[in-house]
Amino acid sequence: MKRVGVIGGGQLAWMMADAAQKLGVELVVQTPSEHDPAVSIAKETVFAPVDDANATKILAQKCDIITFENEFVNLDALSILAQQGVCFRPRLEALAPLLDKYDQRCYLRDLGLPVPQFLALDEVKNLKSQIEYLGFPAVLKSRRHGYDGQGTFIIQDFAALEQKLSYETTTKNLNQSFFLLEEFIPFERELAIIAVRSVKGEIVTYPVVETQQEQQVCRRVIAPAEITPNQVAEIQAIAHTLLNSLQVVGIFGIELFLGTNGKILVNEIAPRTHNSGHFSIDACETSQFEQHLRAVCGLPLGNPALQSAGAVMVNLLGYEDSHSDYQSQRQQIAEIPQAHIHWYGKTESRTGRKLGHVTVLLDNQNREQAIAIAHSIESIWYPR
Incomplete structure (x- = not known):
């Protein structure tokens, strides 16, 4: 019987339960809270944040393969485990260009796949002139950890962009490099x-x-x-x-x-x-x-x-x-x-x-x- 480690214990891991039972697979979950949905269906649980690579090392000792329920992981720390023979599927090299939304956009563009026009704010010297070709409204996105609408903002004009960046950088202690800007697609x-x-x-x-x-x-x-x-x-x-x-x-x-x-x-x-x-x-x-x-x-x-x-x-x-x-x-x-x-x-x-x-x-x-x-x-x- 195969044992699959799952990093993340939310509903996506929880919904693997019926399939695991059907296939004769046991699920071992790494998740921070005993109240997370997948805890109830897991054969074993490692209680730790999903970006805790030390906990993932313990998870690896309990299973044959490790997969992901979410992408809020520390790839650099996990790569050390991969070098030690831990089997991650998907492989970490496949996740690397995707976890940062700017890197993801660049990867897709370089593959020749159609994407909206975009720019990384930390690379912009004269913001106002650079974004004129994008036009407004534009979409401001957090490069990491945005999901279910979090970290995505529709921006109507340059003044609103400056105001939003000022708010995010001062109240949340984020710097401008945390964001990318892309054209709004009608x-x-x-x-x-x-x-x-x-x-x-x-x-x-x-x-x-x-x-x-x-x-x-x-x-x-x-x-x-x-x-x-x-x-x-x-x-x-x-x-x-x-x-x-x-x-x-x-x-x-x-x-x-x-x-x-x-x-x-x-x-x-x-x-x-x-x-x-x-x-x-x-x-x-x-x-x-x-x-x-x-x-x-x-x-x-x-x-x-x-x-x-x-x-x-x-x-x-x-x-x-x-x-x-x-x-x-x-x-x-x-x-x-x-x-x-x-x-x-x-x-x-x-x-x-x-x-x-x-x-x-x-x-x-x-x-x-x-x-x-x-x-x-x-x-x-x-x-x-």
Whole structure:
């Protein structure tokens, strides 16, 4: 029986449980708190922050392979363990160009993949003249540790940029080099694809999905996306180019923009299972979580095909500070035909926190119906 160490104990690790049981894999988790979701499903837990390499050394002694639930790790410290023979999948060299968003942008650009125009603020001598070609509105991003909308700001003009940088650098003790600036893309839709690469170099991709964000946080995912076959082929080609270039083993989430001009641009890469792939648990023959474990354990990859005509996934986000388990709302949502609720068992709710998700299987590919179902779920979940 293989033992897989997982750095991170949130809901992404928690959702590996069913797949691990199915595959005869034991999960050992490194996470800071006994209240983190994956603690309840782990065979063993190393209680420590995810960037604590000493704890990862202990984790390595308890398992065969180490993988990642999030990317908030210390690569330099982990590389010492890798040199000592610890097996990381994906390999650390594949993570290195991705963890800093500026490095990631440069890597994608140098691969010839389409990305928005961007610049690193620490390289700018005359900021005002340099950003004129980007135009406003522009997007200011934290280079590290931004997720679920954290560290991403839409900037309307130069005065607002100066004000935001002043606030971030003084109140949070950050310097300007912590940020990059990129052009704002007027998009028709936001898209995503989950792609996995095996030890043997085989690549499997899931259906391209549409993601709908509010305040830079994913609210809904519609599978499959209503786009042209050529656009699907272009996105699949982007996934193949990226995964082969990185020689990665494991699953990646790739977020994209479909511009109003019909062009595809890569937004961000997540080197792990991803929110945009949660629909796969109920809607696909092989979930993204099983697929990831298959890849890192050297098992044959599974079939990613949809088993229904379509699906819509809705994130159940916190909207208050509370310790409620929202039983009555969950019960009402469960009564929706073909609805599957996944509740992460977090003990504390706060605004914007992902507490669970619900996937509804659809009998046809109808975007309007999917959006209507999503709104009906949200009308139950969020207080009027």
